[in-house]
Amino acid sequence: EAQVTQNPRYLITVTGKKLTVTCSQNMNHEYMSWYRQDPGLGLRQIYYSMNVEVTDKGDVPEGYKVSRKEKRNFPLILESPSPNQTSLYFCASSPYPGFQETQYFGPGTRLLVL
Amino acid sequence: GDSVTQMEGPVTLSEEAFLTINCTYTATGYPSLFWYVQYPGEGLQLLLKATKADDKGSNKGFEATYRKETTSFHLEKGSVQVSDSAVYFCASYLGNTGKLIFGQGTTLQVKP
Numbered sequence: 001e002a003q004v005t006q007n008p009r010y011l012i013t014v015t016g017k018k019l020t021v022t023c024s025q026n027m028n029h030e031y032m033s034w035y036r037q038d039p040g041l042g043l044r045q046i047y048y049s050m051n052v053e054v055t056d057k058g059d060v061p062e063g064y065k066v067s068r069k070e071k072r073n074f075p076l077i078l079e080s081p082s083p084n085q086t087s088l089y090f091c092a093s094s095p096y097p098g099f100q101e102t103q104y105f106g107p108g109t110r111l112l113v114l
Numbered sequence: 115g116d117s118v119t120q121m122e123g124p125v126t127l128s129e130e131a132f133l134t135i136n137c138t139y140t141a142t143g144y145p146s147l148f149w150y151v152q153y154p155g156e157g158l159q160l161l162l163k164a165t166k167a168d169d170k171g172s173n174k175g176f177e178a179t180y181r182k183e184t185t186s187f188h189l190e191k192g193s194v195q196v197s198d199s200a201v202y203f204c205a206s207y208l209g210n211t212g213k214l215i216f217g218q219g220t221t222l223q224v225k226p
Contacts, residue, residue, distance in 0.1 A: 033213075035216075041218060045213050045214070048213065090157055092214075103160075103214060105157035106157050107156060107157045108156075
């Protein structure tokens, strides 16, 4: 089944404790992206990747890191999480960032930083 | 900058009622436009899309028409069902960066 998977689905952590949220897609997509969803703000892009070893900042990159060493994986790293990073996170992918391409979303990771 | 604005929710309707969720956009150029739906506890999935002016996207009884003159992409459905209860997001697409710009989302509750 073609899908985007994220792990973990739920995570409670404390301020300053490094964490990684994994994202993997099995559709051989070139493009991958991370969004965060907050009430009243919709989804905002954190980072995106056009292809392996190519990443760039989205609208809200502060406090996050990403890497794209393999085509299928695009982990999101929070080196020192803070309470304002409590949010619902979505990974997405598409064949390539073309004009008409649909993006496919993972199920989401709900993060609580205490 | 580019942006997408949706009507405030929640929208509460009775089953079989007519649905309209308003969406307007600002953009340099002519973006592709999308409606995504998020069912409780799930990720977003594409509902419909339109890539140029006057295009109509449709799926599962939902429709939206790309209106360049009013910069709008309103979502409509003639007869909603309880199973349509979800959060609906309008989005525009910047093709050169791959970035989707989302509206704030509109929660729809359909009561039997």
